Amino acid sequence: MPAFDQIIPNDLPAPLTQWFSAQGWTPHAHQIQMLQAAGNALLIAPTGGGKTLAGFLPTLAAACRDKIGAGLHTLYVSPLKALTHDIGRNLARPVADLGLSCRIEDRTGDTPATQRARQRVDPPHVLLTTPESLALMLSYPEAPKIFGALRRVVIDEIHALAESKRGDQLMLCLSRLRSLAPDMQVAGLSATVENPAALAQFMGGAEIVLADAGPQPDIAMLPTSAAPPWSGAGGAYAARDVMRAIADARLTLVFINTRAQAELFFQALWAVNDENLPIGLHHGSLSRDARRRVEAAMAEGSLRAVVATGSLDLGLDWGDVDLVIQIGAPKNIKRLVQRIGRANHRFDTPSRARIVPANRFEVLECIAALQAVEAGELDGDGRAPVGGWDVLCQHILLLACSAPLDADALYAEVTRAGPYAGLTRADFDACMDFVATGGYALRAYDRWQRLVLRDGLWHLRDPRAAKAIRMNIGTIVAPExxxxxxxxxxxxxxxxxxxxxxxxxxxxxxxxxxxxxxxxxxxxxxxxxxxxxxxxxxxxAVFNGLKMATSTELSARVLDLIGDRAAWAALPDHIRDWLALQARVAQLPKPGTMTSETFQRGGRWYFALYSFAGRNANQTLGLLLTHRMERDALAPLGFVATDYACLIWGLEPVRDPAPLLDPEGLRAGLQDWLAENAMMKRNFRSVATVAGLIQRNLPGARKSGKQATFSSDILYDTLRKFDPDHLLLQITRAESMRGLADFGRIEEMLRTRGQLVHSMAPHVTPFAAPLMLEAGRIPIKGAGTARLLEDEAARMMAEAGLTLEGFAAKTQA
Structure with missing residues (x-):
């Protein structure tokens, strides 16, 4: 190994050199590269590789040289409030050890109002915040003074932000910061990136710094005393096995995908916690104090396990965590890699993680995910995201609260943001017009006349509206x-x-x-x-939680696993037997084919389509296929969708599914369905809220969810009738096709799996049995339901000794 002084460059201040030596540490090469970067940099390093220190090293070096004056020098942006609290605690240590006069504060929705107000006139040297809080700070007239001395922006877990509207919001904010502080540098930090070049493009351009990958993680399925059930998602069957694993570790993070499931599994663990080990619960619907108590207990080492959702799966540095357990299939390879990294949060120590599938199908998904991690593959299309227009509209409104806007200068500024680099001037002007007037159908209403043009600049028409605009900031529209x-x-x-x-x-x-x-x-x-x-x-409690669909890459791996008999050796015995029985009774899905089957049970005909297209796409398929079955007099009665398949039941058999799966017919049916679907109104409400058309929070009052829904429904119906090409309707249609319907995955499935394989099975098949036990069945009220009612009425009349004709004759007599 090279000598210590050969690794540390001459431009690292002596106090920092001595501090590293005192810790017994040698700086990693990627940390030095981040220190020496001349411009923006994107660091991709494994969990435990010192990414946070690498991001802050230039700040610490500047503070050691007394080159940090009054005002804000470094801005740290995180996707999680909990992460800002954790980073603040960890950063305080080197600052104290080095004796630096460097004030560190956080600024999130949990920060007291008095502290937030003080920060506007007296910002700290280092401010830890979230995209929403940053956007809010940029809306104040003091923004040029707050950010004028800014030199560095550190964006943690940037991959997580790039996948949502929060990332669009943050990149727009960065573009504004570059206008206020032209010399600032941006550092993006991430451990899980499938396409570094696309993420660098998202940042608006950056040098890519790749760290050594570190040791392979120790990850496997957790052995359980019982086989997983056929259906369900809670994993309670394995609670005692998980409790034994917790007892054998120092500190365990137990991840589960939704808040409701976290509550249930926490209760299941308590029921088998015979040793009364201290365990905690952490998710986004808990109070701030409850979350902070759990975080503090973890930091103190007084807990043995924490059951958590995504609220703890990003970036938090709990050094004593030596085991991660994922309950249920991860649905996403990147998410699994991120969560694995919470264990043994050190660069030279392999992370240890175990997975507990919630049901039999999830065994296949978990094994496929393990194989993907071992191969170093991640999911995602790798394309740089395109910015949302509704987010841009909100950004324009917020900047107008700060100062009058020059449209030409603002367009140039916006197109410097990575997601908006391809934004045309016509589309930008359409957003400006909507913000100013509400659009063609709404410009006659005074309440949506929000900007006015004076002396070539766009001003807030009523400066008093700034308070309401700020109260409604954000790109996450959660249920009330x-x-x-x-x-x-x-x-x-x-x-x-x-x-x-x-x-x-x-x-x-x-x-x-x-x-x-x-x-x-x-x-x-x-x-x-x-x-x-x-x-x-x-x-x-029905928490909103995270309703995740299995990624395209993970679904493809599951399909490969099922179709490759040689790969079955890696499967448990009960799964191999299940697959072999399916092959004997009907057909096994495999790559390149679209597999379906029809069978009869209990007087109903069942049609199962194994699309492996994800939950959202299969839900859409269920709606579209039952609509077409209704048209073809097949009398559908209902359907259920999972990540892997769609199961439809009715009164007539599907003998040839090809006409039902015609791509053009499905797309036409989707357009008709979207036009009338109530979910479109919900999507419109979300878009209209982000764009500022609907305000949920008002000074001195707050709309209930019912009031907001009523207002947005009226607006949606009005715009559909009088202005069908309104900007917000365009956004709603595009987002519904992509998110609500996930129609792109349906089209991809039909294009890449052109061979249709259909079986008329003699009875319920092994693959269909779990689907018939699945919760969340959706009834179809159509001709099939009417036929059932008529048949039941006839049976009751027969039981009463009457025919319908005889009953009519006696009534007339």
């Missing part, structure tokens, strides 16, 4: 959430539940929140008041 508190007014906050769930509760009902069962008492002032009720069986 109500605070849950213990006891009457002033009781301790427990977390939040969705308004729709609260509306279904009656006094005395019980539900789970924060790992405890509570009884609903009353709803007062938009607060759900509850009383702890540990002895009662709970309902489960």
């Amino acid at each position: 959430l109500l605070s849950v508190r213990r006891g009457p007014r002033g009781g301790a906050p427990l977390g939040e539940i969705e308004e729709s769930f609260a509306a279904a509760l009656s006094p005395g009902d019980t539900f789970l929140i924060g790992g405890q069962t509570v009884r609903y008492d009353r709803l007062r002032d938009m607060i759900v008041e509850v009383t702890p009720q540990p002895t009662r069986e709970p309902k489960i």
Whole structure:
């Protein structure tokens, strides 16, 4: 190994050199490269590789040389509030050890209002924040003063932001910061990137710094005493096995994909926690205090395990975590890699992780994910994302709150942001017109006349509107959430539940929140008041959570695994037997083919299509196929969709699925369905909220979810009738095709798997059996339902000794 002084460059200040030596550390090559980068840089390094220190090393070096004056020098942006808190704690250590007069503060939605107000006039040297809080700060007239001295921006977990509207928002904010502070440098940090060049393009251009990959992770399936069930997603069958693994580790992170499942699995663990080990629960619907208590307990080493959702799977540095357990299939290879990295958070130590599939199909997905990790493959199309127009509209409104806007200068600034580099002037002008007037159909209404042109600059028409605009900032439009508190007014906050769930509760009902069962008492002032009720069986709060679909790459790997008999050697015995039985009874799905089957059971005909296209696409397929079956007099009664298949049942058999799967017919049916579908209105509400057309929060008042839905439904119907090409309708249609319908995956499936293989099975097949046990069935009310009602009426009349004709004759007599 080279001598220490041969590795550290001469331009690293002596105090930092001594500090590294005192820790017994040698700087990694990628950390030195980040220090020496002349411009923007994108660092891709494995978890535990010192990415955060690499991002802050130039700041620490500048502070050691007394080159940090008054004002904000470094801005750190994270996708998670919890991550800013964690980074602040970790960064405080070298600052204290080096004796630097460097003030570090965070600025998120959890920061007290008095501190946020002070930061506008007296910003710290290092500010840790989120994209939403940064956008809000840029909306104040003081923005040029706050950010004028800015020299560095560090974006942590940049890959996670690049995949959402939050990333669009952040890149627009960076473009504005470059106008306010032309000399600033941007450092992007990530551990999981499938296409570094595309991510660098997203940043607006950056030098790519690649770190050594480090040791291969120790990752495998967790042995369980029982085989996974045929259906379900909770993983409770393995609770005792997971508890044994927790007992054998120092600190375990147990990841699960949704908040409701996290609550359920936490309860299942407590039920088998015979040693009474301290375990915690962490997800986004818990109160801030509850989350902070768990984070502090983890940092202190007083917990043995934490059950968590995505609220802890990014960047948090809990050094004592030596085991990660993923409950349920990860749905995404990158997500699994990210979560694996939470264990043994050190560069030279392999991460240790175990996976627990929730059901039999998920065994295949988990094995496919393990193989992908071993091969070093990630999912994603690798293309640089294109920025959303609704986010741009919000950005324009926020900047107008800060100062009057010059449209030409703003267009030049916006197109310097990576996601908007291809934005045409015509599309930009359409966004400006919408922000100023509401668009053609709404320009007659005073409430949407928000900007006015004076002396060549766009001003806020009513400066008093700035407060309402700031109150409605953000690109995440979640369901309406109500605070849950213990006891009457002033009781301790427990977390939040969705308004729709609260509306279904009656006094005395019980539900789970924060790992405890509570009884609903009353709803007062938009607060759900509850009383702890540990002895009662709970309902489960329907948290919005993360409804994930299996990625295209992971689905393809599962299909390859099923179709390759040689690969079955890696499968458990019960899975091999299951696949072999499916091959005998019907057909096995395999690459290049579209496999389906029809069978009869209980007086119903079932049609199963094994698309492996993901949950959203299969949900869309179910809707479109049942519509076409209705047209062809096949009398469908309902369907259910999973990530792997769509199962439809009805009164007539599907003997030839080819006409149902005609691509042109499916696309035409999708357009008709989207035009009338209620989900389009929900998507429109989300788009209109982000774009600023609908405001949920107003000074001194707050719309309920029902009020906001009513307002957006009226607007949607009005625009469809009088302005069908309105900007927001264009955005809604495009997003619905991509997100709600996931129609691109359906078209990809039809294009790449052209050979249609259909079986008329003698009975329910091994692959269809789990589908028939799946929750979430969707009924179809059409001709099939009418036929059932007529048949039932005839049977009842026969039981009464009457025919319909005889009954009519007696009535007339």
